Amino acid sequence: GVKQLVVGVNKMDNTEPPYSEARFEEIKKEVSSYIKKIGYNPAAVPFVPISGWHGDNMLEPSDKMPWFKGWSIERKEGKAEGKTLIEALDAILPPSRPTEKPLRLPLQ
Numbered sequence: 001g002v003k004q005l006v007v008g009v010n011k012m013d014n015t016e017p018p019y020s021e022a023r024f025e026e027i028k029k030e031v032s033s034y035i036k037k038i039g040y041n042p043a044a045v046p047f048v049p050i051s052g053w054h055g056d057n058m059l060e061p062s063d064k065m066p067w068f069k070g071w072s073i074e075r076k077e078g079k080a081e082g083k084t085l086i087e088a089l090d091a092i093l094p095p096s097r098p099t100e101k102p103l104r105l106p107l108q
Contacts, residue, residue: 003095004044004092004093005035005040005045006045006046006048006085006088006089006091006092007028007031007035007045007046007047007048008048008050008085008088009024009027009028009047009048009049009050010050010051010052011051011052011053012024012049012050012051012056012057012065013051013053013054013056013064018064019049019051019056019062019064019065021065021067021068024047024049024068028047031047032045032047041075043073043074043075044073044074044075045073046071046072046073046080046082046088046091047071048071048083048084048085048088049065049068050085051064057083057084057085058084058085058086059084059085059086060084061083061084068083069083070082070083071083071088073091077093
């Protein structure tokens with residue numbers, strides 16, 4: 001199954017007013033309660049407000065959302081923080097490979 005999540009809140013340029021902190025927080029609260037119900041820890045999920053059309057907070061921090069100070073997550077492997085979607089994606093930990101176990105190959 002899926003062990004790690006990143007939530008990009010897109011179309012922040014289409015909110016009323018544009019790049020609204022209140023709308024981002026509303027969506028974050030709603031999605032957090034949903035992901036908690038299905039078994040994820042919201043403290044381990046970064047939420048990033050983005051505008052894919054304009055590239056805001058995708059690769060570089062946007063000056064259009066000065067209220068967004070960045071995301072921060074806590075998990076058993078440690079803390080991670082950043083400001084952009086690419087940093088959130090880079091913070092995903094690769095799965096462990098059981099290289100010390102015997103090799104198993106399916107035969108057909």
